[in-house]
Amino acid sequence: MATISSHIAVMTFPFSSHPSALLNLVRRLAASAPTVRFSFLSTAKSNQAIFSGKQYDNIKPYDVSDGLPEGGGSRGEGRLLVDRYILSIWWRNGCDAMGVPWIALWIGGPCSLSIHIHTDPIRSTVGDTGMAQNAEQTLKFIPGMSKIQISDLPEGIVDHLEMPIAHALHIMGLKLPGATAVVLNSYEEIDLTIITDLKTKLKKVLSVGPSTLTSSSPSKPDESGCLPWLDKHKAASVAYISFGTILVPPPSELAALAEAIEASGVPYLWSLPDHLRHHLPQGFVERTSTRGMIVSWAPQLQVLAHTSVGIHITHSGWNSVLESISYAVPMICRPFFADNMLNCRMVEDVWEIGVRVEDGILTKSGTMKAIELLLFNDKGKK
Template sequence: MSVTGGHVAVFAFPFGTHAAPLLTLVQRLAAAAPNLRFSFFCSTQSNQKAFSRVKHEGFDNIKPYNVADGVPEGHVFSGHPLEAMEFFLNAMPKNFKSRLEDVVEETGLKVSCLLTDAFLWFSGDMAEEMGVPWVAFWTAGPCSISIHIYTDVIRNTIQSTAGKAENADQTLNFLPGMAPIHVNDLPEGVLYGNLDSPFSRMLHNMGLTVEQATTVEEIDPVITDDLKSKMKKVLNHHHPSYSDENGCISWLDKCETASVAYLSFGTILTPPPPELLSLAEALEEKGVPFIWSFRDNSKQHVLEGFLERTRNLGKVVPWAPQLQVLQHPSVGVFITHCGWNSVWESIAGGVPMICRPFFGDQKLNRRMVEDVWKIGVGVEGGIFTKCGTVTALDLVLLNEKGKKMRENTGGIKANAVKAVGTNGSSTENFETLLEVVTTSKKT
C-alpha cells in the first residue's frame, strides 16, 4: 500500500494498561508509513514508562509530548489508587488541546488525523473542528464498550422494570448481541456507584460520542456486528510485545506440561493482605508450581514466610512477559483480575482462568469467561479464600471440566490465529486502519 505524509496526533490515557498498547499500534503504523509523523501526547510519567520499554531505532517519526497531569504543585497524595486519575480527568480536555496547539505551532504541521484512547471522548469534537478523521482505540472488550453505548438504555429499562438498581442478580437480557448478564456485572458508574464522579462522567460521555469514530477492537462477532451497525468502522487489531529480563521462560522450561499457575493482577490494584495469604496457602497446600508477577512492594512483606517455604516451588517477579508466559506449554492456569488484556492473552495462550475481578469491566469479563465462553471460573464468593482457591485449582488443573475449559480456549484461540493470518480479518483491518490514518480528509 502506498502512503502519503501527514501528522497524526495520538492522545493516550495514562492509567492502567492503556498507553503501552496504543504506542505499540502507533509503532506498527509508523513502520508501515515512514512519511507519516506521529505526535504521542500523554502525562510525563506515563510517557517515560511507555517509551522506556520500546526500541527507538527505526521510529524517528514518533515523538512523545507531555501534557499536564492536573496535580496541584506541592500536593501530597493520600495513597488512594484513583486520586491521580481524578486530577488528570479534571484537567481534560484543556491539557490535551493546549499542548496540541503548542506542538502544531512549533512544528508547523497541521493535524491530519486524531488517533486516541476511546476514553478521551472530547477528541471527536476536536476532530470535527479540524475536519479530520477520529480513530478511537478501545483497550477492553466489545462487551464493555457496548455497555457504555447502551448506558442510558440500561438506566431507563432497569428503573422502569425494577424500580431499584440494587437488585444485583437481576438479568439484563435486552442488549443487542449481548449474552445475559447480571446487574452486578456492570462496571461502576453505569447503574451504581457515584454516577457523577469524573471517571463515571468520562465513560458516559464516551458512550454517547464513540459512534462518531472508527474504533479499533473486537473478538465476539455477534456483539461486533451490533457495534458495526452503529459506528463507521470497527477494526480488530492485536499485537504482541516481548522482554524477559527476569528469566521466566527459562524457569518454565524446567516444569511439567500444564502444571504451573501464573498469577498477575494488573497494574492498579493488588488483592488485600487476607486474600493474598489465602491464595498463598492454597498454592502451598496443593504444591502447585507458580510464577507470580507481583508489583506492589508495599504488600510483598505479607508473603515473606510463604516465599521462604516455597522458594523451590515458585518464582516471584516484579514483571513478566505475560503473553509469552501464557503461551508456554508448562502453564496450566492463569489466576487473574480479569482485565481485558489479560483475558485476551490467556486466550492467545490457550490457558483457562481463575478470575478474581475488582472493578471496571473486570466483572463483566468474568461473566463472559465463566458463563458464556466457558474458559474459566470465578472464585467462590468473589474473593480469595483458602478453601475456595483450592477448589478452583482442582477444578481447572485436575478436573474434566478444566480439560474442557482448555479445549474451549483453544477453539477461540484458533479463530484469533486465523484473524491475524495473511488474509485474516485483523490483518485486513490493519490495512484499513492504515488507510484511515493516512487520509487527510474526514471519512
C-alpha cells in the same frame, strides 16, 4: 527523513496498559506510513515510561498536564489520579469543534464497549431502583449480553453517576457514533454477535487484536529467570499468578491465596511487588521454595506461552484475558473493578474457559476448589 505528507495527533489515556497499547498500534502505522508524522500526547510520567530508550523517525512524544498543580500537590494513586486527569483534559470535544476526523482505539473488549454505548437504555430499563435491587437481572435486551448481569457492570453505568470517569465514559459512548472509525483490541469471532451489533451503531469497526501478540519484545528482560524455571516443570502443571499493575487483592486475600497454593501442592510462579510480600503467611516462601517462585515482574506473554503453565490466576483485565485465550490457558478470575467483572462473566459463562473464585473473593477453600477443578478435573481439561 521523508517529506511529511500529513500530521496525526495521538492522545492517550495515560494509565495502566493504555499508553503502551496505543503506542504499539501507532508504531506499526508509522512504519507503514513513513511520510506521516505522529505527535504522541500523554503525561510526562507516561511518556517517560513507554518511550524510554526508544526513538522513532516519525513519532514524537509531547507532555501534557496530569491535572496536578505546577510544582506541587500530591501525586495521588489509582482512581484519584485518574479522576484528576479526566477533569483536566482539554481535548474532549476539540476534534468535533475543529471539524477534524478522529479515530478511537478501545483497548478493552467488545462487551465493555457495548455497555458504554448502551448506557442510557440500561439506565432506562433498571430505573431508579439502582444496581443493588437489580443485581441478578440480565441484559438480554442487548445483543450478545443475555448472560451479563447488572452486578457485572462497571461503576457508573447504573449508580455513582457523579464519578468523573463514569461521566467521561458516558460522554464517550454518546460521541463514538461520530468517529470516523473505532478500532478494537479484539477479533470478531470471540464476540461476533456483539461486534455485529456495534457495526449497526458506529460508522466503521476495525478489529485489530490481540494487540499484545504484535508488540515488540518485552519492555524488560527476564532478569528473574522465570522462563528457565518454567522449563523444569511438567506440561500444564504450574499456576501463574498475576493481578495486573493497578490493584492487588487486600492483605487477607493475599494470605488466603498463599495458603491455598501451599495446601494444593501445585507449582506456582507469582508476580508480586516486593512491598506486598510481607502480607504472605510467615514461612510460606521457605516452605514452598522447592516448587514456587515469586518475582516482582514477569514477562507475561512468554510465561503464558510456556507449555508448563496450566492455569492463570488473574484480575481478568482484558489484556490478560486475551493473552490467556491466545495460549489456551484456563483462568481463575478474581475481578476488582472497571471491566473486570464483565470479562470474568464472559470467561466463565459465555466462553466457559475459566471460573470466578467463589463469591468473588479469594479464600483458601474457594481457591483450592477452583485449582482442583481446572488442573485436575475432567471439566477443567475440557
